[in-house]
Amino acid sequence: MELFSALNISKQFSGHKALDSVNIDIPEGSIYGLLGPNGAGKTTFIRIINQIIAPDEGKLFFNGRELQPNDIYNIGYLPEERGLYKKMTVGEQAMYLAQLKGLSRQEAQKRLHSWFEKFEMKGWWNKKVEELSKGMQQKVQFLVTIIHEPKLLIFDEPFSGFDPINAGMLKDEIITQREKGATVIFSTHNMASVEELCDHITLINNAKVILNGPVREIKKAYKTNTFEVAYNNFSGNLSDILPGSFTIIKEWQEHDLHTATIRIPENGNPNQLLSALIPNATLHSFTEQIPGMNEIFIRAVTEKTPEPILQH
C-alpha cells in the first residue's frame, strides 16, 4: 500500500508553472527516485510534501489519510540546500534540531549519544560546527534527519558533495533505514545511485510527470529487444544466416572474437537468434541489452515519451 500519495498537485509561481497536475504514489517500504532535469519541479514537490509550501490545487495523502501539519514529525528531510549554524556546537545544534522534530530533551539526548557513538563522532559534541570538515558536517546533517525515526525520509540530492567513502556510508544507511521500515524518497541526477537503490521512480520534466513506475517495469518498457552476442569460428556474413527481419545494429571484432548487437522484431524470439547462430559459430556470450537509467532519462526527456507508463 502507499505511504504517500499526491493527487493532481499543481503549483504556480508568479506566472510560471512549477508543477502541473502531478500524480505520484509512493509505496510503503520503497526507495523512490524522483528524477528530472534542473528546474523540473522536483524541489517544489518535495517542499510541498514537507508542507513548506502549499499546493495551489490537489490533495496529499499520508499513511492512509489526508496530510496533516503533525505529519512533519514522521518525515525527515535533508534538503539540497543544507547547512548548520556555524557558531553553534555540534551537540547543542543536534539537540535543537531533534527537539524541533518533536523529541523530548531526554529522548533527544539519549538517541543522539548512541548515534554519535555509532558514527564515531563522540569527540565532536562540544566542537563548533565551523571546526568540522565538510564531510563531518554532512554526517551531522544526515543524523539529525533520521534522529526522530521518521516513517518517510526525503533526501534532495543526497550525494552531492559527498566523497565516495561518505557516499557509500550514506547509501548503506539509506538501505538500513528502509530495512527498519522507513520509506525513502530521493531526488537526484546521479543515475548510478538510482540504478543501485531505487525500486520505483518518477521522472518529472517541465512540471509534468513523464515517467512513473517500478524501475524493473520501466526498463522492460524501454528495452528494444536488442541482444549482444560474442562468438568466433565464423567468418561469413552474419546477415546471411539470420532471419531477414532481424537487424544488425553494430558489429566489431577484437582478435578473433566477434561481437554484434542485434535487434529482434516485436514478434521475434531470442531463441530464433540462438538457433541461427549455434550451427555456424562458437558462442561465447549472449546478453539482452537492458537500457540503463541514464539512457532512459535522456530518452524520456529528449524524445518526449508519448504517454507516461501507468502504474499498477
Next chain:
Amino acid sequence: MKSSSGPLPKKLPNQSCNTDMNKILLIIKREYLTRVRKRSFIIMTILGPLFMAAIVVVPIYLATRGNETKKVAVIDQTGIFYMKFKDSDNIKFHYLHSDIGSAKSDFRKSGDYALLFIPKTEVSIPTNAVLYAESNVSINVISYIRNVMTKTVEDLKLEAKLHDLQLDKKTPLDVGDILRSIKADIDVNTMKITDEGKEVKSYTELSMVLGAFAGVLIYFFIFMFGSQVMRGVIEEKTSRIVEVIISSVKPFQLMMGKIIGVGMVGLTQFLLWVILTFGIVTMVTTTFTGDITKKHVTEQSLLMKVNKYNPDNLPLPDSASANQPQNEGVNQVFEALNSVNYPVMIGAFLFFFIFGYLMYGALFAAIGGAVDSESDTQQFMLPITVPLILSIVMLQFFIQDPSGSVAFWFSVIPLTSPVAMMIRIPFGVPYWQVALSMFLLVLTFVGTTWMAGKIYRTGILMYGKKVSYKELWKWLKY
C-alpha cells in the same frame, strides 16, 4: 489507492505533545542563549553602564570640584524668597531692587552668571520664575533654585494648613494628606540673552536631557537589535540551515521566535544597564557623601512641625533633627534626578521599545529574508531607516516645542512614534495622545508583521536572486 477510503491509519510515533508554542519557545531559547553568551554582548553590558554612569557621575564630580563661583542676581517681586537662597561654595546670590528691564540690559556688564526673576503673581502663591543667562545654565543651578522655591512655597502652604488644623483640632491628622495638599510645582524657565540682547528660550532642563537620552536610546536599541534580527535571518539563509528548520516549524514561527528572542536579549541588556548603572552611581556617590537624597519636605520634618502645634500628639523620631548639611552640589543633581517620574519613564520606554522594536524587527526580518547577503540590504534598508533617522534629526524641534504640531505628528505616526514619543514623555504628554500613539503603534506592528511574514516566507527559499521591490510586491500576494 485514494486513501480516505483506505485502511485505518496506523498509529504514528512522536506526533503528540509538541505544540507550536513549544517550538517557538525552543527557537526563542536558542536565539536568546546564543546571543547572550557572545563576547560582544558581555562587553556591551559592561561598557554601557560605565558610559551612562559617567554621564551622571561626571557632573556631580564637577559640581563638587568646580571652584569657579557663579554669581546669580535675584529680582524677587513677591518678596517671599528674600534671603531664602543660601550661598554655597560655588553659587552666590545677591538681590537686586531695580526693575527687570534695566537689570537685563545691565546684565552683560554685571559679570553675573545668571539673573533670576520671580514675577509678582495675582494669587498669593508664585509658581514660576525666569532665569536669564548668556549661555546655557547648568542643571545644578536650576535645580537648586527650583528646590529652594518649592521648599519655600511648600513651607508657606504648610504653615497655612497647620494654622487651619490648629483651629480645627477635632479632625484627625493625616500626614500623607497634608503632604499631598501642600505639594508645589514650580517652573523655572530659562532664557538666553544673546549678543544682540534678544531673548531665546533655552533648554537645559532635566526633562530635555532625559527626553533626548531616552529618544536616542530607543533609536539605538531598535537599530541595534533590529539589524541583529536581519543578520540572523541572513545567517540562516547563507548557512543554508533555514530549509531544514522550516521543515519542522512554520516560517512565521521561526521569524517570530527570532524577533522575540533577540528582543529579549535587548531587554536583558537594558535591564542590566539600568541595574548596573544604578549600582555604579550609588557606589560612586556614597563615596562622595553619606546620604544621597534629601526631600523638599520629608515626613520627618513635617512631623516635627506638626508636633510644634500639637505637642502631645506624636512622638518625635530621634533622627528627625539630625538633618546635617550635605554637599550641596551632589544633592542638587540628585534632587533633579529624583524629580523624574521613573515608573512612567521606564514603563513608556519599555512599551515603545517593545512595540517599536517588534514593528521594526519584522521589517528587518523581511529584508533579511529577501536578500542573499548583507551587502544587498542597502536598497531595502533605506525606507526603514529614513523614518528612524528623521525622528532623531528632528529631536531638536521636539525639545524646543514638545507639544507643538510637529512633535505631535511625529509621535503619533507609528514609524517615528517610538523615538519621538520618548523624547516628549519627560515634558508631559496628554494621555489621549499617548494612548493614540500606542494604539497606532500596536496596529502597525500587527500589519508589518503580517506583511513581513509573507515576504520572509517566500524570500528565505530564494537563493541567488536579486530581488526588486516589484518582486516583493508579488510575494505579498502569494
